[in-house]
Structure formats: structure tokens, C-alpha cells
Amino acid sequence: MPKTVIALNELRTPLPIPPRAAGLAAASADTRGRRLRDLRISVTDRCNFRCVYCMPKEVFDAQYAFLQQREVLTFEEIVRLASVFRGEGLEKVRLTGGEPLMRKDIDRLVAMLRAALPGVDLTLTTNGSALKAYAQRLRDAGLDRITVSLDSLDDATFRAMNDVDFPVAKVLEAIDAAAAAGLSPVKINVVVKRGVNDAQVVDIARRFRGTGHVVRFIEFMDVGSTNGWRMDDVVPSAEIVRRIGEHFPLEPLDPEYAGEVAERWRYRDGAGEIGAISSVTRAFCSTCTRARLSTDGQLYTCLFAQRGYDLKALLRGGASDDDVAAAIRSIWHARADRYSEIRTAETARARKVEMSFIGG
Numbered sequence: 428m429p430k431t432v433i434a435l436n437e438l439r440t441p442l443p444i445p446p447r448a449a450g451l452a453a454a455s456a457d458t459r460g461r462r463l464r465d466l467r468i469s470v471t472d473r474c475n476f477r478c479v480y481c482m483p484k485e486v487f488d489a490q491y492a493f494l495q496q497r498e499v500l501t502f503e504e505i506v507r508l509a510s511v512f513r514g515e516g517l518e519k520v521r522l523t524g525g526e527p528l529m530r531k532d533i534d535r536l537v538a539m540l541r542a543a544l545p546g547v548d549l550t551l552t553t554n555g556s557a558l559k560a561y562a563q564r565l566r567d568a569g570l571d572r573i574t575v576s577l578d579s580l581d582d583a584t585f586r587a588m589n590d591v592d593f594p595v596a597k598v599l600e601a602i603d604a605a606a607a608a609g610l611s612p613v614k615i616n617v618v619v620k621r622g623v624n625d626a627q628v629v630d631i632a633r634r635f636r637g638t639g640h641v642v643r644f645i646e647f648m649d650v651g652s653t654n655g656w657r658m659d660d661v662v663p664s665a666e667i668v669r670r671i672g673e674h675f676p677l678e679p680l681d682p683e684y685a686g687e688v689a690e691r692w693r694y695r696d697g698a699g700e701i702g703a704i705s706s707v708t709r710a711f712c713s714t715c716t717r718a719r720l721s722t723d724g725q726l727y728t729c730l731f732a733q734r735g736y737d738l739k740a741l742l743r744g745g746a747s748d749d750d751v752a753a754a755i756r757s758i759w760h761a762r763a764d765r766y767s768e769i770r771t772a773e774t775a776r777a778r779k780v781e782m783s784f785i786g787g
């Protein structure tokens with residue numbers, strides 16, 4: 428019997444579909460005054476890495492029931508939904524997963540989104556394993572920028588964290604290829620886990636100072652329910668910034684826009700900037716403008732959600748764009764999520780949707 432961490436049909440919440448022309452204004456706010464600005468789209472729930480903090484091997488093994496192709500949104504469905512979201516105020520799209528470069532012809536999807544969403548910031552997050560060959564094609568298709576995940580410069584640590592023995596050198600080559608293709612500034616995501624890679628944060632900062640790339644240190648989060656999260660494993664961003672600042676003096680920078688996830692710090696000597704993403708120690712729920720579309724077309728309004736809303740069923744059931752827009756508006760209006768503000772050891776143990784499925 429194939430296993431899933433949470434049976435997907437348990438996650439679906441009946442859609443609060445309002446009557447047609449419910450009269451709600453586009454780009455309206457949720458119950459806490461937050462606008463819908465960003466959409467993260469998971470284009471596949473599969474990944475070729477088994478990062479210990481995200482898709483641990485013991486769970487995501489040969490018996491794991493990944494989605495079947497018929498369950499996965501087609502490119503046309505993704506573009507249609509993104510266009511409807513655009514009408515609700517969307518300004519930024521991030522393609523993610525799973526590993527988005529494992530989705531066949533991903534550059535074609537980028538080109539389709541580019542054509543459908545002029546002016547929208549179009550980005551993608553990847554583990555970098557296939558990026559070297561793809562970077563120029565993605566840029567040519569209209570991708571604006573890219574984020575590459577890289578948890579260590581030490582080859583042994585990197586191989587242990589991705590748990591498929593993938594060498595760090597290939598990801599470093601891919602980062603160079605992305606910059607050469609014009610996907611800059613390249614952002615580099617480093618998930619920091621105490622006792623695993625936290626001793627390396629200064630080396631990572633040193634390596635990318637002066638390159639134009641922006642390293643973002645991310646606190647290990649209790650996403651999903653399979654990564655064995657414990658507060659003791661979290662290295663608070665303040666500690667990371669302090670450690671780096673002891674070697675390379677830093678000063679805070681203003682956010683580039685309201686609701687920016689990373690707190691920004693600039694090297695005082697002008698060698699660039701770093702970011703700190705502190706979902707655990709400095710929750711940013713109050714400014715969260717992100718919606719997430721899972722690989723199978725469920726809308727989630729929080730990374731830590733237990734349930735999504737089935738937009739694919741609407742699309743495949745013949746709903747018009749107006750119907751879909753009304754459903755999105757109604758879901759967003761009712762949104763009250765603030766998981767990171769109320770996180771406790773208890774909530775961390777709750778069943779939540781996996782990040783590879785909902786999109787990181």
C-alpha cells in the first residue's frame with residue numbers, strides 16, 4: 428500500500444464559493460488587513476534530493492505515493508490560475524516544488540507565464556542540480572531571477588544534507604551559470620540547523636561577499652510533520668547575524684518592499700548584503716502577502732496550513748474565470764493565518780502539509 432504523509436483528500440476543504448458577482452473588490456485584504464501579492468506555485472511534488480530537513484529518505488522512499496500525472500495541474504491550468512490571481516492583485520510569482528527543474532519543459536511554462544503576466548516579477552527556487560544546463564533557457568524564456576538552495580560549502584556536509592551524495596561543486600557551477608545568464612542578483616538559500624551546518628555560516632558569507640549574490644540564512648522550520656523539528660535545532664537569525672558581523676561588520680537595511688520575508692543586512696565595507704529569514708524567532712505573519720498553489724491545484728494561505736482549497740476541481744468542473752476569482756477572493760477574505768506567531772512545541776507536532784507538496 429503506497430504511503431502518503433497526509434492523505435491528500437483529507438486536506439481538501441470545501442470551497443466557500445460565493446454567489447457569482449459577490450461584489451467583493453479585487454486586491455482586497457484578509458481579516459488582518461494583508462493583501463494578496465505573491466503566489467508560490469509548486470510545479471512538482473518530486474525532488475531528486477532528500478534533504479534531511481525537508482524530504483527525509485525514510486518517509487519519501489520508493490513506497491511514497493507521489494502525485495499521478497492526471498492529478499497535477501497542467502501548464503495551461505497553472506497559467507489560467509495565475510492570470511486570475513493577477514486580477515486579484517498578484518505582483519510576484521515564484522515557481523518551486525519539489526524540484527521545479529524536474530518538471531518537464533519548465534522553460535515552456537516560464538515562457539507561457541511571462542507572456543500572460545507582463546510586469547509580474549517571475550522567479551524560481553531550485554536546488555541547482557540541473558541548473559547549469561537550464562540557466563540560459565530559463566532567462567531566455569523570461570525568468571527574472573533565481574534562488575538557489577545551498578546549505579554548505581563543505582562537500583561532505585553538503586552531501587550529507589541533501590542525502591543523495593550530490594557534490595557541492597556542481598551547485599557552485601550552476602550559480603555561476605545563472606549569474607552569467609543574467610538571472611541576477613542570484614539569491615542563495617541556506618537553511619541552518621544547529622550542529623549540522625551552523626559552524627559554516629561565516630565561511631558561506633565570506634565566499635559570496637563581493638559577488639553580487641545575496642545569501643539568505645533561513646531558520647530551520649517545522650514545516651510538514653516528517654522532519655523531526657525541535658526548537659533546539661533552530662539557530663536564531665540574530666545569532667547568525669552576530670557571528671557574521673564579528674568578522675564582517677554589518678548594518679541593517681530597510682526592506683525593499685512591505686512584507687519582504689528576509690530582513691536585510693549590508694556589509695559596512697560595501698561588499699554586498701545578506702538576508703535573514705526568521706520565521707521561528709521573529710514571525711512575520713502580520714505582513715504575509717503570500718498564497719501557495721500546491722502541485723495538484725490546492726490553494727493554501729499559509730506554509731504551515733493543514734488544509735487547502737481545491738481550485739483544480741473548480742477549473743475541471745467548468746467554472747468561469749469570474750467564478751474562480753470569486754472563490755479566491757472569498758478564501759483570502761476569510762484568511763486569519765498567523766501560525767508562526769502562535770507556534771508552540773504542541774503546534775509543531777500537529778499534522779501539516781509537506782513543504783515539497785505545497786511549495787517552499
Ligand code: SAM
Pocket residue numbers: 474480481523524525526527552553554555574575576616617618645646647648649650654782783786787
Ligand atoms: N527544490 C527546490 C530547492 O531546493 O530550493 C525548491 C523547493 S524547497 C522546498 C524551497 C526552499 O525551502 C529551499 O531553500 C529549502 O532549503 C527550504 N526548506 C525546506 N525545508 C525547510 C525547513 N524545514 N526549514 C526551512 N527551510 C526549508
